[in-house]
Amino acid sequence: MPAARTTATKSNPTSRPRRNRRRIAYGTVIAATLALVLVGCGDKFTEPFKDAPRSHKENGAPMDLIRMSDGFSNVGSKCDGPNRVYVLYHGDNPYGSLDVVKDDPRCTK
Numbered sequence: 001m002p003a004a005r006t007t008a009t010k011s012n013p014t015s016r017p018r019r020n021r022r023r024i025a026y027g028t029v030i031a032a033t034l035a036l037v038l039v040g041c042g043d044k045f046t047e048p049f050k051d052a053p054r055s056h057k058e059n060g061a062p063m064d065l066i067r068m069s070d071g072f073s074n075v076g077s078k079c080d081g082p083n084r085v086y087v088l089y090h091g092d093n094p095y096g097s098l099d100v101v102k103d104d105p106r107c108t109k
């Protein structure tokens with residue numbers, strides 16, 4: 001009579017080391033992936049500006065807004081020295097456009 005073959009059950013502890021190894025492997029992969037993501041984006045939080053150098057002169061005057069009847073593609077304008085700057089934007093989208101009118105008579109005081 002052949003010997004009875006044992007299978008891994010709750011009462012048989014032979015499958016526990018295999019499950020533990022899988023859990024450790026999955027945990028390691030998740031931790032490594034998370035670490036790579038955080039390291040890749042880490043300098044965004046530590047550096048204040050990643051654009052061109054800024055002067056300390058700021059024009060905090062409010063803009064003149066032109067609202068379109070449908071609420072989209074609004075226009076904002078304001079004077080920056082003798083020039084008038086127009087900014088066009090569309091809702092919350094990350095794009096827009098910019099135009100400058102040099103020596104606008106409305107900007108001279």
